[in-house]
Amino acid sequence: MKKRRLVIRTIILLILGAAVAYTLYANFTKDDIKKVVVGEQAPDFVLVDLNGEEHRLSDYKGQGVFLNFWGTYCKPCEKEMPYMDNQYKQFKDKGVQTLAVNVGESELSVSKFADRHNLTFPIVIDKDGQVQTAYKIGALPATFMIDKDGKVVKYHTGQLTEEMIKELMEQVQP
Amino acid sequence: MKHVKCECGHVNPHGTILCEACGRVLQESEKEKQLVDMRYEGSARRSQTYNKTIVDKVWNFFSSVKVGVWLIVITLIASALGTIFPQEMYIPPIMPAAEYYEDQYGWIGKLYYDLGFHNLYSSWWYLVLIASIGISLVICSLDRVIPLWRALKAQRVSRHEGFLKRQRVFGVSEASNLDESYEKVKERLKAKRYNIREEDGNILAEKGRFSRWGPYVNHIGLIIFLIGGMLRFVPGMYIDEVLWVREGETKVIPETDGQYYLKNNKFILEVYDKDKDNQAFSEAIEEKGMVAKNYQSNVTLYKKKGETVAGQPPELEKVKDYPIKVNEPLKFEGYALYQVSYKLDELSKMTFTLGNKKSNESFGEVKIDLNDPKDRYDLGNGYAVEVVSYFPDFEFDDSGEPVTKSKVPNNPAFVFKMITPDKKEGEISFVAIQQTIEPFGDNEYKMNFSGIDTKNVSSITVRKDLTLWLIAFGGLIFMIGVAQGSYWNHRRIWIRRVNDEVWIAGHTNKNWHGLKREIQAVLEDTGIKEPEDQMQKEENKE
Structure with a gap:
């Protein structure tokens, strides 16, 4: 009788505890x-x-990809762009591609920006926000490192230094 | 743990105060009291009787109503504290939260932030508090409802004299002609819907026992409600996103896996007209200036046809047109789209004319789409305008350079190159709203501002809530419990023959007046004396 009670109490407390733990974890x-x-x-x-x-x-596929989301109005994006361009030139023949996705600004703004900074890597514009929605982009800049199998291996928000970009690219180099 | 065997032969759990079967007072300390405490039928609350292992100790902690009340009080205080300053999600994103609170509210704001009150309702300790209330609710209820249920099930018709004597409503009466009176009493009790049990010439009349379960049904409702709240954290159960769509724009609806698109055809803001609408409000309208009558977005919902990769223009199939108004959301597949905010007159196009400053002669019009300007506008006859730079949301930065704050054309500015037959190299002019700067000296030509097109922007909340039915169900059970406990009373009347006397005792969980009136009506003209309210008697003595 006493033992049964202890078992029942333990089970009830465990169930309640598990529910609380799950809620905290999910939160x-x-x-x-x-x-x-x-x-x-x-x-x-x-x-x-x-x-x-x-x-x-x-x-x-088969190459690493440095995927960067950016806007012309975003200061840290602007700062890291020249570093990206330098590293793009270093790595493009070593199997790491750079793709810069603009968050849907006008083509004029983007191309003037690219000219001003002499950017050579491919810049694409996500006009209707589909790609940003798919990648759930919030703050800029946002960088995803994708390996040769198409898996995300790293995610970073905030400005990158040239050193960091180099390390990231080395990580996904096939 | 020893069980307690009553003289009547019933075996009670340890800690029982009143024998479950006959009501005999089992604890010495209770014997001195004039009235017995009937709250849980004198049953043994389990938590008070076992206290051995850690599991028992945890159980006992949560079993205490005192602890439960404190948890609720602490939660109330914490919830109130969270409303002193706005929560983090509601502060404008102009600076980091850490700086914002100090900047706006001084040292109290800093303290508020440091203590984590800026995110109070999703902080771990707040969730632990709410969870503790839930645990307390479950354990308190279990610890009381099981002994109570046992005691009510085990109760016998014949109750011990000591039990009857200590009931609040109690009386002793001489008995003459008892058999006849008994029949009358029974009939009347039946007419009043009492269940009657008889044993050795004693009667137990009982009704409304189910009212005793009201509080526990109510707690079950609360627990279901809490489970509903918990489910919101399960991915896919609850979605709350915001979508801004300009008039004419089609955007993918977030959290729909790219399957649904929304086009905003038109945003409408209507205000009350003091001449046309109800005259009674004209004064109020005049005082306030503008009173909104309707916020409405006329939208078209599209579903994507076939599989496309993000970024590819999708093939869209129209689902339906719908006017979304406040409280009239567009509903589809478990999603609801609510009108939540708007922005009126966002600039969409600007028109300029190229003119000669001196002669005021005009050489053509340039209409610039602010969301997609071209880099060159040809006006013919050797006249053209090139857009050298474009700043949709222009300001000067710290070093005096023109920059844009965002991609939204709130305050557009341009650097134009005006090419004319006599100035083939072009003249440079910086043009912002009500501002023209000629950085390379005086120009002969000028871009004259001639008009704007605007568009409204609707803000739509995308909401999906699969927990709502469970929360509503919990609420319903909660109310059933409240009604069950409040609108019915659990009444019992004991009639017992002791030698040549009739002992009558009554108990109810509430509304003693009602019980006494019923007893009065039942005993009328039977020769049995009406029992007295011992509590009132006591008061009258004093």
């Missing part, structure tokens, strides 16, 4: 769920760059 990970998760397949997309060339993410 603290709810922001992560909103992001593209590291370790998962990167959502595929097709966008056209400033030269009219189509870039499809899945076409870069």
Whole structure:
């Protein structure tokens, strides 16, 4: 009788405890769920760059991809752009592609910006926000490192230094 | 743990105060009292009797109503504290939260932020408090409802004299002609819908026992309600996103896996007209200036046809047109789109004419789409305008350079190159709203501002809530419990023959006046004396 009571009490407390633990866990990970998760397949997309060339993410299978979301009005984006360009030149023949996705500004603003900074990597514009929605983009700049199998291996928001960009690119180099 | 065997033969759990069967007072300390405490039928609250292992100790902690009340009080205080300053999600994103609170509210604001009150309702300790209330609710209820149920089930018709004597309503009466009176009493009790049980010439009349379960039904409702709240954290159960759509724009609806698109055809803001609408309000309208009557977005919902990759222009199939108004959301597949905010007259196009400053002669019009300006506008006859730079949301930065704050054309500015037959190299002019700067000296030509087109922007909340039915169900159970406990009373009347006397005792969980009136009506003309309210008697003595 006494033993049974202890068992029942223990079971009830465990169930209640598990419910509380799950709620706390879910509450603290709810922001992560909103992001593209590291370790998962990167959502595929097709966008056209400033030269009219189509870039499809899945076409870069076998290569690493440095995927950067940015805006011309975003200061940290502007600062990291020249670093990205330098590293793009270093890595493009070593199997790491750079794709810069603008968050839907006018073509004029984007191309003037690219000219001003002499950017050579492909810049695509996500006009209707589909790609940003797929990648759940919030703050800029946002950088995803995608490996040769199309998996997200790293996610970073905020400005990158040239050193960091180099390290990131080395990580996904096939 | 020892069980307690009553003289009547019934075996009670340890800690029982009144024998479940006969009502005999089992604890010495209770014997001195004039009236017994009937709250849980004198049953043994389990938590008070076992206290051995850690599990028992945790159980006992949550079983205490005192602890439960404190948890509620602390939660109330915490909830109130969270409303002193706005929560983080409601502050404008102009600076980091850490700086914002101190900047706006001084040292109290800093303290508020440091203590984590800026995110109070999703902080771990707040959730732990709410969860503790839930646990307390479950354990308090279990610990009381099971002994109560046992005691009510085990109760016998014949109750011990000591039990009857200590009831609030109690009386002793001489008995003459008892058999006849008994029949009358029974009939009247039946007419009043009492269940009657008889044993050795003693009577137990009982009704409304189910009212005793009211509080526990109510608690079950609360627990269901809490489970509903918990489910909101389960991915996919609850979605709350905001979507801004300009008039004429089609955008993918977030959290629909790219399956649904929304086009904003028109945003409408209507205000009350003091001449046309109800005259009674004309004064109020005059005082306030403008009173909104309707916020409405006329939208078209589209579904994507086939599989496309993000970024590809999707093939869209129209689902329906719908006017979204406040409280009249567009509903589809478990999603609801609510009108939540708006922005009127966002600039969409600006028109300029190229003119000669001196002669005021005009050489053509340039209409610039602010969301997609071209880099060159040809006006013919050797006249053209090139857009050298475009700043949709212009300001000067710290170093005096023109920059844009965002991609939204709130305050557009341009650097134009005006090419004319006599100035083939072009003249440079910086043009912002009500501002023209000529950085390379005086120009001969000028871009004259001639008009704007605007568009409204609707803000739509995308909401999906699969927990709502469970929360509503919990609320319903809650109310059933409240009604059950409030509108019915659990009444019992004991009639017992002791030698040549009739002992009558009555108990109810509330509304003693009603019980006494019923007893009065039942005993009328039977020769049995009406029992007295011992509590009132006591008061009258004093």
